[in-house]
Amino acid sequence: xxxxxxxxxxxxxxxxxxxxxxxxxxxxxxxxxxxxxxxxxxxxxxxxxxxxxxxxxxxxxxxxxxxxxxxxxxxxxxxxxxxxxxxxxxxxxxxxxxxxxxxxxxxxxxxxxxxxxxxxxxxxxxxxxxxxxxxxxxxxxxxxxxxxxxxxxxxxxxxxxxxxxxxxxxxxxxxxxxxxxxxxxxxxxxxxxxxxxxxxxxxxxxxxxxxxxxxxxxxxxxxxxxxxxxxxxxxxxxxxxxxxxxxxxxxxxxxxxxxxxxxxxxxxxxxxxxxxxxxxxxxxxxxxxxxxxxxxxxxxxxxxxxxxxxxxxxxxxxxxxxxxxxxxxxxxxxxxxxxxxxxxxxxxxxxxxxxxxxxxxxxxxxxxxxxxxxxxxxxxxxxxxxxxxxxxxxxxxx
Amino acid sequence: xxxxxxxxxxxxxxxxxxxxxxxxxxxxxxxxxxxxxxxxxxxxxxxxxxxxxxxxxxxxxxxxxxxxxxxxxxxxxxxxxxxxxxxxxxxxxxxxxxxxxxxxxxxxxxxxxxxxxxxxxxxxxxxxxxxxxxxxxxxxxxxxxxxxxxxxxxxxxxxxxxxxxxxxxxxxxxxxxxxxxxxxxxxxxxxxxxxxxxxxxxxxxxxxxxxxxxxxxxxxxxxxxxxxxxxxxxxxxxxxxxxxxxxxx
Numbered sequence: 001x002x003x004x005x006x007x008x009x010x011x012x013x014x015x016x017x018x019x020x021x022x023x024x025x026x027x028x029x030x031x032x033x034x035x036x037x038x039x040x041x042x043x044x045x046x047x048x049x050x051x052x053x054x055x056x057x058x059x060x061x062x063x064x065x066x067x068x069x070x071x072x073x074x075x076x077x078x079x080x081x082x083x084x085x086x087x088x089x090x091x092x093x094x095x096x097x098x099x100x101x102x103x104x105x106x107x108x109x110x111x112x113x114x115x116x117x118x119x120x121x122x123x124x125x126x127x128x129x130x131x132x133x134x135x136x137x138x139x140x141x142x143x144x145x146x147x148x149x150x151x152x153x154x155x156x157x158x159x160x161x162x163x164x165x166x167x168x169x170x171x172x173x174x175x176x177x178x179x180x181x182x183x184x185x186x187x188x189x190x191x192x193x194x195x196x197x198x199x200x201x202x203x204x205x206x207x208x209x210x211x212x213x214x215x216x217x218x219x220x221x222x223x224x225x226x227x228x229x230x231x232x233x234x235x236x237x238x239x240x241x242x243x244x245x246x247x248x249x250x251x252x253x254x255x256x257x258x259x260x261x262x263x264x265x266x267x268x269x270x271x272x273x274x275x276x277x278x279x280x281x282x283x284x285x286x287x288x289x290x291x292x293x294x295x296x297x298x299x300x301x302x303x304x305x306x307x308x309x310x311x312x313x314x315x316x317x318x319x320x321x322x323x324x325x326x327x328x329x330x331x332x333x334x335x336x337x338x339x340x341x342x343x344x345x346x347x348x349x350x351x352x353x354x355x356x357x358x359x360x361x362x363x364x365x366x367x368x369x370x371x372x373x374x375x376x377x378x379x380x381x382x383x384x385x386x387x388x389x390x391x392x393x394x395x396x397x398x
Numbered sequence: 399x400x401x402x403x404x405x406x407x408x409x410x411x412x413x414x415x416x417x418x419x420x421x422x423x424x425x426x427x428x429x430x431x432x433x434x435x436x437x438x439x440x441x442x443x444x445x446x447x448x449x450x451x452x453x454x455x456x457x458x459x460x461x462x463x464x465x466x467x468x469x470x471x472x473x474x475x476x477x478x479x480x481x482x483x484x485x486x487x488x489x490x491x492x493x494x495x496x497x498x499x500x501x502x503x504x505x506x507x508x509x510x511x512x513x514x515x516x517x518x519x520x521x522x523x524x525x526x527x528x529x530x531x532x533x534x535x536x537x538x539x540x541x542x543x544x545x546x547x548x549x550x551x552x553x554x555x556x557x558x559x560x561x562x563x564x565x566x567x568x569x570x571x572x573x574x575x576x577x578x579x580x581x582x583x584x585x586x587x588x589x590x591x592x593x594x595x596x597x598x599x600x601x602x603x604x605x606x607x608x609x610x611x612x613x614x615x616x617x618x619x620x621x622x623x624x625x626x627x628x629x630x631x632x633x634x635x636x637x638x639x640x641x642x643x644x645x646x647x
Contacts, residue, residue, distance in 0.1 A: 367489060
């Protein structure tokens with residue numbers, strides 16, 4: 001007899017997500033069939049465990065056992081969170097608990113912007129049937145942003161800001177869905193900044209498409225809440241496209257942050273670059289999983305990945321998992337990882353110049369992270385990093 | 399003034415300083431000469447407060463304050479400055495930012511007002527000009543990609559800006575050609591005055607032609623074996639370290 005094995009008792013967290021989907025089902029934007037398929041996939045697969053290869057490093061047990069509350073976005077005071085980020089000129093799209101806040105946003109002049117809530121668009125790169133957290137996102141995504149830069153247009157610097165807070169001490173979860181598309185010869189610098197307070201699950205999925213000759217520079221700066229899993233799926237669709245996916249994450253306490261990227265080279269002569277920097281204090285854990293897929297046609301692909309971590313505590317941990325899947329025979333792909341502590345000699349040098357130890361440490365942390373921002377030639381952007389490190393540092397010292 | 403009495407110190411359990419006695423009065427420049435491995439650099443690191451250098455006995459005071467119980471930054475705030483033999487590279491840290499942070503930290507500690515970016519740059523440009531340093535050295539990362547001579551000039555630039563009351567120059571002459579040596583020496587001589595003392599640590603007599611010391615001390619095997627006037631440096635040049643160590647034994 002052939003009986004399909006049913007997962008009998010779902011963990012509390014999974015039940016909660018499914019119940020939330022049932023409750024919202026009629027009101028969620030977008031194709032209901034896509035949602036239902038994602039829900040079925042999620043019900044079937046459940047939250048991944050450490051036994052799943054892609055989840056070896058991220059233990060979601062605490063998520064599985066948590067009952068998440070509705071975000072209290074309407075009542076949340078964004079000002080203190082927003083104040084952690086200095087005001088930069090130019091356009092910015094602000095989200096609070098995963099919901100777009102037009103009152104805080106300035107839409108870019110040279111790109112087409114729509115919200116997911118108004119124009120739901122699931123894209124085709126992230127696969128709910130393969131990735132349980134993509135399934136969760138696809139099932140419950142309520143908002144997000146779709147940015148399209150027309151052919152030949154340089155859209156300049158766009159900030160994508162995510163603010164988040166728990167619901168008066170109770171954990172919340174949100175699953176924004178973003179899409180960034182660059183038409184041929186378009187250019188965009190996307191500075192994504194996430195800051196938050198308290199216990200929440202931030203589970204964004206971003207799809208990126210870069211057309212022929214187009215360039216996307218994406219830098220993600222993060223000082224976040226309890227658990228964050230960021231999944232980015234990027235695809236280079238035409239020759240000579242360039243995509244940079246850099247990240248600088250600051251982690252402390254018991255925070256967990258997982259940055260997972262898949263870059264698909266589907267055309268020849270394209271370049272992808274990823275420089276991911278982690279600073280970890282307390283008992284935090286950082287994960288970077290970067291996958292590069294090079295299709296048979298994608299000759300002369302130039303792919304590069306570097307994951308570097310600075311451990312400020314013996315109990316912090318970082319994991320790095322590069323994956324290369326290459327079907328073309330004339331490509332250049334490399335990856336590397338380093339883990340280190342603050343250099344005592346550098347620290348001593350700074351202190352002999354009268355700089356107190358905490359300040360000396362903070363200078364070295366900023367210097368370490370700065371490389372992730374090197375590709376953005378913009379002085380105010382570097383100030384953003386200074387501010388983020390400063391506020392993070394105060395939190396660690398408290 | 400600096401007063402060192404019976405100072406002993408170990409590195410990795412090995413005794414390097416075996417009882418140093420040394421007094422540098424305010425306003426004087428003293429030279430410490432010695433062969434490799436005599437403990438010259440250890441002495442400078444112990445005075446600056448480097449970790450891993452364990453003081454096992456004796457004392458070192460600066461204007462009567464116990465130096466050895468202070469953190470490196472507290473020693474700097476008192477007016478102690480160490481010019482490193484091997485200046486440390488700080489990738490990702492801009493030189494101007496570094497210098498301004500150090501200067502303002504020092505000014506804060508002394509109860510002086512901090513300088514804003516404009517005031518600082520004016521001051522820094524005047525000093526770089528005096529040291530024949532190109533302006534872009536302020537824009538580059540601290541010591542990254544600097545030649546040996548540029549690194550040493552950058553040390554002297556820091557000293558000129560921080561205006562210490564006691565500077566320890568650890569083999570500041572090593573790796574310098576004669577032009578750079580003169581520039582560095584001029585930078586040190588410009589600081590000389592009734593409130594400035596220096597301990598010039600060197601292997602060769604050459605530097606002391608340009609920075610003429612009030613006193614010269616010879617360090618060997620972790621002890622000062624001879625002290626004298628500037629002429630001692632010439633005697634050392636003639637006899638060599640081996641000769642002098644043999645004489646003292």
